[in-house]
Amino acid sequence: MILVEGTVNGKKYTEPFSKGVLSRSLTRAEVGPNRAYAMAAIIESKLKENNITKISVDELVEYIVTELKKENPLIAEKYINWRRIRQSQEPLIILIGGASGIGTSSIAFEIANRLGIKNMVSTDMIREVMRKIVSKELSPVIHESSYTACNVLRVPPPPEYDAIIVGYKSHVETVSVGVEAVIERALKEGISIIIEGVHIVPGFIREDLMEKDNVVMFTLSLSNEKMHKGRFYSRCRQTWARRPLQRYLEHFNAIRKTQNYIVSQAKTYDVPVIENIDVITTIDSIIKYITKTYGGEKNVGKQES
Numbered sequence: 023m024i025l026v027e028g029t030v031n032g033k034k035y036t037e038p039f040s041k042g043v044l045s046r047s048l049t050r051a052e053v054g055p056n057r058a059y060a061m062a063a064i065i066e067s068k069l070k071e072n073n074i075t076k077i078s079v080d081e082l083v084e085y086i087v088t089e090l091k092k093e094n095p096l097i098a099e100k101y102i103n104w105r106r107i108r109q110s111q112e113p114l115i116i117l118i119g120g121a122s123g124i125g126t127s128s129i130a131f132e133i134a135n136r137l138g139i140k141n142m143v144s145t146d147m148i149r150e151v152m153r154k155i156v157s158k159e160l161s162p163v164i165h166e167s168s169y170t171a172c173n174v175l176r177v178p179p180p181p182e183y184d185a186i187i188v189g190y191k192s193h194v195e196t197v198s199v200g201v202e203a204v205i206e207r208a209l210k211e212g213i214s215i216i217i218e219g220v221h222i223v224p225g226f227i228r229e230d231l232m233e234k235d236n237v238v239m240f241t242l243s244l245s246n247e248k249m250h251k252g253r254f255y256s257r258c259r260q261t262w263a264r265r266p267l268q269r270y271l272e273h274f275n276a277i278r279k280t281q282n283y284i285v286s287q288a289k290t291y292d293v294p295v296i297e298n299i300d301v302i303t304t305i306d307s308i309i310k311y312i313t314k315t316y317g318g319e320k321n322v323g324k325q326e327s
């Protein structure tokens with residue numbers, strides 16, 4: 023039997039080498055499940071050939087990276103990136119914004135899966151909770167969609183302002199209070215989380231939260247309006263989807279206005295804007311950015327499993 027030695031929170035542990043455990047972590051670097059298991063078997067046989075009965079996680083990672091580099095240097099890089107983020111001591115709070123239908127929830131789900139982040143919440147859910155607490159009289163905008171909040175503005179904006187954007191901003195700044203509460207709780211509890219939705223807008227989350235290295239925000243974009251509209255069709259085909267396609271088509275122009283506003287805010291606040299055309303490319307861009315800013319040397323903690 024081959025024993026693997028590692029440390030978790032400063033405490034040493036030893037566990038039997040498992041091809042299942044290893045293949046699961048290889049899939050996070052986008053190695054297919056069958057190939058991942060086969061590679062785990064290759065690595066196990068290499069360890070046996072070298073009469074290794076006990077190995078540290080660090081040394082095992084070296085074997086893994088060597089094999090991955092033979093397989094595909096790009097996959098090796100993805101594996102290294104993933105491990106750098108996993109080793110970091112600080113909780114990672116990832117904020118993914120973009121207008122309705124751009125793909126924030128799909129991308130958030132994929133990133134959570136790739137990074138092994140177990141907590142994910144949509145700003146729609148946060149808004150739903152706030153709607154129970156804040157009455158329609160107190161905040162009419164929160165009881166609307168982001169793209170229809172303009173219909174309930176107490177004070178109509180001056181003619182030179184775009185009412186849709188004024189309503190959207192009022193709606194977002196209200197929901198942002200709830201988003202900040204979730205960020206604060208995650209930081210306090212030390213848990214990594216992904217928060218996604220139309221209410222993640224650069225400039226609307228408190229600066230003292232955004233300036234933390236382990237709080238990262240991304241804005242998803244989709245310049246091609248036809249493709250954006252197509253996302254509503256693809257979403258409503260999902261069996262669990264309950265959102266009325268017609269509503270989004272009817273308000274599509276307003277949704278596009280909010281999207282353009284979010285992107286302009288991202289440019290103002292230097293938040294990465296990622297064109298969400300292909301899921302894998304979007305995820306790779308986000309992970310690369312996080313590795314550069316969050317998973318860098320300064321954050322890498324002690325070796326963890």
Ligand SMILES: Nc1ncnc2c1ncn2[C@@H]1O[C@H](COP(=O)(O)OP(=O)(O)OP(=O)(O)O)[C@@H](O)[C@H]1O
Pocket residue numbers: 120121122123124125126127128129219220253254256257258260298299300301304
């Ligand atoms: N990069 C992509 N390529 C192809 N389809 C995508 C991509 N990203 C998302 N989609 C699809 O687009 C549809 C909308 O995605 P999603 O539900 O994640 O949007 P959303 O931004 O969360 O919208 P809302 O906030 O209104 O829920 C889904 O069917 C999803 O599978």
Ligand SMILES: O=C(O)[C@@H](CO)OP(=O)(O)O
Pocket residue numbers: 122146166167168169220
């Ligand atoms: O407010 C919005 O833009 C969307 C976001 O998902 O929510 P709903 O259309 O369900 O109101």
